[in-house]
Amino acid sequence: xxxxxxxxxxxxxxxxxxxxxxxxxxxxxxxxxxxxxxxxxxxxxxxxxxxxxxxxxxxxxxxxxxxxxxxxxxxxxxxxxxxxxxxxxxxxxxxxxxxxxxxxxxxxxxxxxxxxxxxxxxxxxxxxxxxxxxxxxxxxxxxxxxxxxxxxxxxxxxxxxxxxxxxxxxxxxxxxxxxxxxxxxxxxxxxxxxxxxxxxxxxxxxxxxxxxxxxxxxxxxxxxxxxxxxxxxxxxxxxxxxxxxxxxxx
Amino acid sequence: xxxxxxxxxxxxxxxxxxxxxxxxxxxxxxxxxxxxxxxxxxxxxxxxxxxxxxxxxxxxxxxxxxxxxxxxxxxxxxxxxxxxxxxxxxxxxxxxxxxxxxxxxxxxxxxxxxxxxxxxxxxxxxxxxxxxxxxxxxxxxxxxxxxxxxxxxxxxxxxxxxxxxxxxxxxxxxxxxxxxxxxxxxxxxxxxxxxxxxxxxxxxxxxxxxxxxxxxxxxxxxxxxxxxxxxxxxxxxxxxxxxxxxxxx
Numbered sequence: 322x323x324x325x326x327x328x329x330x331x332x333x334x335x336x337x338x339x340x341x342x343x344x345x346x347x348x349x350x351x352x353x354x355x356x357x358x359x360x361x362x363x364x365x366x367x368x369x370x371x372x373x374x375x376x377x378x379x380x381x382x383x384x385x386x387x388x389x390x391x392x393x394x395x396x397x398x399x400x401x402x403x404x405x406x407x408x409x410x411x412x413x414x415x416x417x418x419x420x421x422x423x424x425x426x427x428x429x430x431x432x433x434x435x436x437x438x439x440x441x442x443x444x445x446x447x448x449x450x451x452x453x454x455x456x457x458x459x460x461x462x463x464x465x466x467x468x469x470x471x472x473x474x475x476x477x478x479x480x481x482x483x484x485x486x487x488x489x490x491x492x493x494x495x496x497x498x499x500x501x502x503x504x505x506x507x508x509x510x511x512x513x514x515x516x517x518x519x520x521x522x523x524x525x526x527x528x529x530x531x532x533x534x535x536x537x538x539x540x541x542x543x544x545x546x547x548x549x550x551x552x553x554x555x556x557x558x559x560x561x562x563x564x565x566x567x568x569x570x571x
Numbered sequence: 572x573x574x575x576x577x578x579x580x581x582x583x584x585x586x587x588x589x590x591x592x593x594x595x596x597x598x599x600x601x602x603x604x605x606x607x608x609x610x611x612x613x614x615x616x617x618x619x620x621x622x623x624x625x626x627x628x629x630x631x632x633x634x635x636x637x638x639x640x641x642x643x644x645x646x647x648x649x650x651x652x653x654x655x656x657x658x659x660x661x662x663x664x665x666x667x668x669x670x671x672x673x674x675x676x677x678x679x680x681x682x683x684x685x686x687x688x689x690x691x692x693x694x695x696x697x698x699x700x701x702x703x704x705x706x707x708x709x710x711x712x713x714x715x716x717x718x719x720x721x722x723x724x725x726x727x728x729x730x731x732x733x734x735x736x737x738x739x740x741x742x743x744x745x746x747x748x749x750x751x752x753x754x755x756x757x758x759x760x761x762x763x764x765x766x767x768x769x770x771x772x773x774x775x776x777x778x779x780x781x782x783x784x785x786x787x788x789x790x791x792x793x794x795x796x797x798x799x800x801x802x803x804x805x806x807x808x809x810x811x812x813x814x815x816x817x818x819x820x
Contacts, residue, residue, distance in 0.1 A: 411585045417806055423761060516680075517768070551674060
């Protein structure tokens with residue numbers, strides 16, 4: 322491990338230790354923040370008892386589904402939009418401002434359209450993640466070296482073959498950047514929708530626990546979501562870096 | 572007006588037309604139960620924006636947003652500059668920033684509520700945490716990527732470190748810093764609104780949340796229209812400024 326990595330670990334340890342001490346001596350009251358060791362014990366108890374497994378499976382399943390749709394739809398749309406200059410130029414201003422749009426405002430409409438099941442939540446997750454994937458795919462496609470495309474033409478590849486064998490692999494690191502955003506956005510979409518209106522899932526359980534001062538449920542759930550999103554992100558980052566390294570780009 | 576600016580505005584026009592057509596089509600499909608037609612929305616908006624109720628909520632949201640954006644900009648730029656200039660410090664702290672950037676911050680709102688209580692400070696904090704990290708990360712990269720030859724020139728000319736930052740690093744990093752500010756603007760806006768939806772009794776976000784609860788379609792559609800319109804126009808203006816700065820640099 323590098324020196325910076327060691328210092329980083331030490332910093333995290335110091336911060337957690339400080340939080341533990343501050344809660345123990347009562348500088349931060351237990352209704353606001355739990356001691357870190359207590360959060361871990363609560364997390365273990367929660368998972369062992371299995372009472373929230375359904376909520377966890379629902380949220381993670383929906384977010385995973387939204388992620389898969391956002392990435393596949395995003396890559397395909399990216400490939401298509403890249404070939405249509407006019408369409409791309411028209412959509413550019415939308416892409417540039419998309420993330421300031423309060424997508425959750427569309428939730429009531431989606432409930433009416435898709436019913437009160439999981440579908441509207443997944444839809445919100447897809448709406449948020451999709452554009453990040455499209456934008457990054459386009460960015461990656463812009464950077465495919467000309468010579469590769471010429472080689473494809475010389476070898477008589479058709480459009481599909483070129484996409485699968487040349488453009489997509491070449492744009493892969495940028496698509497992975499989009500996928501990282503899609504991880505966070507599909508979780509944000511699903512959990513945010515559950516906060517607003519739903520009858521189950523981690524977001525629902527978190528706000529239920531918050532309203533009942535049930536920190537023993539709230540903090541473990543929050544920690545699970547944070548740990549899940551950070552670790553998925555780190556895995557994708559590793560992959561992205563190794564791709565770039567193989568090309569001598571980093 | 573440069574040709575690229577004109578093209579952007581023409582494209583905006585087309586985009587607006589397409590969106591209006593889609594909206595009208597969707598309305599024909601769904602009807603009044605969950606949507607209003609563009610025309611009805613405009614009429615309702617024109618009426619609603621003159622009410623004192625709207626003015627109070629708008630003032631509340633503007634105040635929260637301006638505060639959140641100032642905090643996000645000040646701390647984001649400061650963090651970005653310090654880490655961008657110190658290689659070792661950025662090796663330590665950059666992964667933290669990236670981790671925070673990738674976290675679904677919406678899950679943190681109950682913690683912020685417990686720490687700050689229900690009200691202005693909670694939603695300002697919620698808006699600011701959305702904006703700080705992208706501004707810091709963009710600034711960091713911009714400062715770090717300043718061409719070494721410029722820095723060497725500054726050293727050769729014997730510029731002091733503050734003069735170097737002011738006259739060399741800042742101008743050459745400005746286009747990328749501004750791109751970060753643009754993204755920070757969008758995310759702070761959405762963060763403030765989300766904060767109001769979940770953690771407030773005032774502001775446009777609260778109004779929206781309230782309308783969702785009461786199923787007041789007029790208000791839902793109007794607020795979606797107003798907020799999207801504002802975000803869109805502000806985003807385009809910032810994009811135009813960004814392009815101008817990039818073209819000059």
